[in-house]
Amino acid sequence: MRVVDAVWEQRNLGVTCYEISITGNDELGVIKSAYDGVEEQDYMVVKIASTNSPAVRFFQEQGYSFIETAITMIHRMRDFPLNEKLKALCEQCSWSMMQEADLEVLNRQIDKGIFKTDRVCLDPVFTKEQAQNRYKMWIKDVLDRGGEVYKVVYRGESIGFFCEPLAGVYDGYEEQGLGLCVQYAGLQNAVMHGKKIATTHISGNNPAVLRIMQSLGFQVKSIEYVFVKHPNAKAE
Numbered sequence: 001m002r003v004v005d006a007v008w009e010q011r012n013l014g015v016t017c018y019e020i021s022i023t024g025n026d027e028l029g030v031i032k033s034a035y036d037g038v039e040e041q042d043y044m045v046v047k048i049a050s051t052n053s054p055a056v057r058f059f060q061e062q063g064y065s066f067i068e069t070a071i072t073m074i075h076r077m078r079d080f081p082l083n084e085k086l087k088a089l090c091e092q093c094s095w096s097m098m099q100e101a102d103l104e105v106l107n108r109q110i111d112k113g114i115f116k117t118d119r120v121c122l123d124p125v126f127t128k129e130q131a132q133n134r135y136k137m138w139i140k141d142v143l144d145r146g147g148e149v150y151k152v153v154y155r156g157e158s159i160g161f162f163c164e165p166l167a168g169v170y171d172g173y174e175e176q177g178l179g180l181c182v183q184y185a186g187l188q189n190a191v192m193h194g195k196k197i198a199t200t201h202i203s204g205n206n207p208a209v210l211r212i213m214q215s216l217g218f219q220v221k222s223i224e225y226v227f228v229k230h231p232n233a234k235a236e
Helices: 008-012 028-036 053-061 084-090 100-112 128-144 178-192 207-215
Strands: 002-005 017-022 043-049 065-075 093-097 150-154 157-162 167-169 198-203 219-229
Touching (some): 053 219, 084 178, 100 150, 167 178
Antiparallel strands (some): 002 017, 065 198, 093 150, 157 167
């Protein structure tokens, strides 16, 4: 069992937060003993390996609520099993590093709610503004550490973006197969930069993205059940 003081959530969400990770090998007795020494924060997050059923039951007994299934996927960067039609669609897209005006567009898209399936967006304790701010801060962190954020263009229009570790399709371009194009562009960019393995984390609340990743050749590496608790939240 590992406990991390998620200090970044104070900035992102305005709350203190501990993130607890439980592996499939963590024994229940050890978990109980370690958890007794944990001081509850405003926002408690527990990620439990899907194979550890005793830990799932224990944290449910402590008042934690299930919020999402977190899926880690990997790609060996050797095979992109797209049919010719989908490959032709993806190859009509281009990508380039964002400039200041592009970043402003991205922030406006986040405000429109292009991210709506993760555990914070679905948590009734948090507002939409808090959830959106979390994504904006993640992108700021990417830029602050010298990373790059890219826009994806299809037929002259910006349809989405990618960076490490985020990607998204802009409002108005969903359900047209363009989410596949955005993810494909991110993979091709990684190949161009010499990456041998790509890793992504997705929410089971978003089966459409799961299907896209599988169609691109990603394989499931691990599955975690995520539970949350708000000890200090006021009951409505």
